[in-house]
Amino acid sequence: MHNDVPNGRPNPYAMAVAQFEEAADRLHLDEDLRGILRTPKRELTVHFPVRMDNGRTKMFTGYRVQHNINRGPAKGGIRYDANVTLDEVKALAMWMTWKCAVVDIPFGGAKGGVIVDPKQLSETEVERLTRRYATEISVLIGPTSDIPAPDVNTNSQTMAWIMDTYSMHAGYSVPAVVTGKPLAIGGSEGRNEATATGAVAVMKMAADELKMPLRDLRVAIQGFGNAGAIAAELLHAEGIRVVAVSDRSGGVYDERGLDIPELLSYKHKNGVVSGFPGTQKLSVSDTLEVPCDVLIPAATEGVLTKENAPRVQARIIVEAANGPTAPDADKLFFERGVRVVPDILANAAGVTVSYFEWVQDLQNFFWEPEDIQKKLAVVMENAYTDVAKLAHDEGCDLRTAANMVAIKRVAEATQLRGIYP
Ligand code: NAD
Numbered sequence: 001m002h003n004d005v006p007n008g009r010p011n012p013y014a015m016a017v018a019q020f021e022e023a024a025d026r027l028h029l030d031e032d033l034r035g036i037l038r039t040p041k042r043e044l045t046v047h048f049p050v051r052m053d054n055g056r057t058k059m060f061t062g063y064r065v066q067h068n069i070n071r072g073p074a075k076g077g078i079r080y081d082a083n084v085t086l087d088e089v090k091a092l093a094m095w096m097t098w099k100c101a102v103v104d105i106p107f108g109g110a111k112g113g114v115i116v117d118p119k120q121l122s123e124t125e126v127e128r129l130t131r132r133y134a135t136e137i138s139v140l141i142g143p144t145s146d147i148p149a150p151d152v153n154t155n156s157q158t159m160a161w162i163m164d165t166y167s168m169h170a171g172y173s174v175p176a177v178v179t180g181k182p183l184a185i186g187g188s189e190g191r192n193e194a195t196a197t198g199a200v201a202v203m204k205m206a207a208d209e210l211k212m213p214l215r216d217l218r219v220a221i222q223g224f225g226n227a228g229a230i231a232a233e234l235l236h237a238e239g240i241r242v243v244a245v246s247d248r249s250g251g252v253y254d255e256r257g258l259d260i261p262e263l264l265s266y267k268h269k270n271g272v273v274s275g276f277p278g279t280q281k282l283s284v285s286d287t288l289e290v291p292c293d294v295l296i297p298a299a300t301e302g303v304l305t306k307e308n309a310p311r312v313q314a315r316i317i318v319e320a321a322n323g324p325t326a327p328d329a330d331k332l333f334f335e336r337g338v339r340v341v342p343d344i345l346a347n348a349a350g351v352t353v354s355y356f357e358w359v360q361d362l363q364n365f366f367w368e369p370e371d372i373q374k375k376l377a378v379v380m381e382n383a384y385t386d387v388a389k390l391a392h393d394e395g396c397d398l399r400t401a402a403n404m405v406a407i408k409r410v411a412e413a414t415q416l417r418g419i420y421p
Helices: 012-026 031-038 086-102 123-139 156-170 194-209 226-237 260-270 327-335 348-363 369-394 398-417
Strands: 042-051 057-068 074-081 108-115 146-150 218-222 241-247 250-253 280-282 294-297 316-318 339-341
Touching (some): 042 086, 057 123, 086 348, 123 156, 146 156, 146 348, 194 316, 194 339, 226 241, 369 398
Parallel strands (some): 074 146, 218 241, 316 339
Antiparallel strands (some): 042 057
């Protein structure tokens, strides 16, 4: 394991293991059990050719990691990114195990990734890459074994291609092999906005605990994709001020609150948020440090470090992204009384509605949007309440408490099942 990934951010797997050890210490887990729980069960690396539009063939590398499947089939997204590493995918798979456990849905954890910048490829090249990658990892994925979903730079169309590829091999339609599909082929109501809905819900619960009135909140969001942009939309629709947002191109700031619907159409036209008229220009990292009450990192991991943590002005951090806070930054935030709602709780609504989608696909019976929203609200409220209570009793941060709730459940399942043979 290297300590740093090429882009200079902390190694995500080292981060995930450090967070695990902290919770495992508090749970007094013995070393043998820790050895099982911290180690990914399966790590598949695939190298495969893709025919490019110019007739040439290019090699790509991808991964699929299953961290732990003691509580149910492996579940986790697939990301396409030029900086994907095996350590990153291992970390994300481990976080998925804890995430499914903290909201108590019967899945284990997995993650996949391909080293590629899809923006450099045509749509047909991305489709061929997706279908070939899906075929390469078909030794692992399946509706009862390992169920992918969208993540960074993948979306419902990517899932449709994976579902179709898997179904072509089977000879019949297998919608339950992926979640986050379009509605027309077995997707679920509410999946697209689920992650953002859950992030906004936990933000409100945290604000309520800190007695911060919602109407006074100023929110900054890093990342303007599925998680970040929809969170901005939901907040704006509720009259909560979003003062800053950023994407890879940089950020924009307006202390009076950004006009999110206008910004969405600007981004739609221009591909980036930078340059949105009437706003102050920010760099990508400035967005984390602007005057605000709530910060929602919704881009990528390792962006909050001990270097920039002292400059973060928010009192609440809602981790819509996976792994945005390095462990040493976590400590600084805890000392300063900044409430960090950890990723495995803050963005767990995505996998929760994915679970609802999977159940609907298996039953061939689809629920109304209101059913989804009601069930999701109950899951998020119960999970937040359990975690906040344990954090209070233990005198620890919400991340350690969330990991304790989750790891205890996975440890119990592991012990009950026993060691084979
Ligand atoms: P996405 O591809 O839709 O959007 C990502 C956004 O982040 C884009 O606006 C991109 O420009 C921006 N971005 C990427 N790197 C950046 C950087 N270094 N600095 C600033 N901005 C950057 O992805 P998404 O689905 O919204 O996922 C975002 C995060 O949320 C990821 O960590 C993902 O694992 C997590 N997450 C997503 C879901 C989901 O349902 N989509 C569920 C759980 C967790």
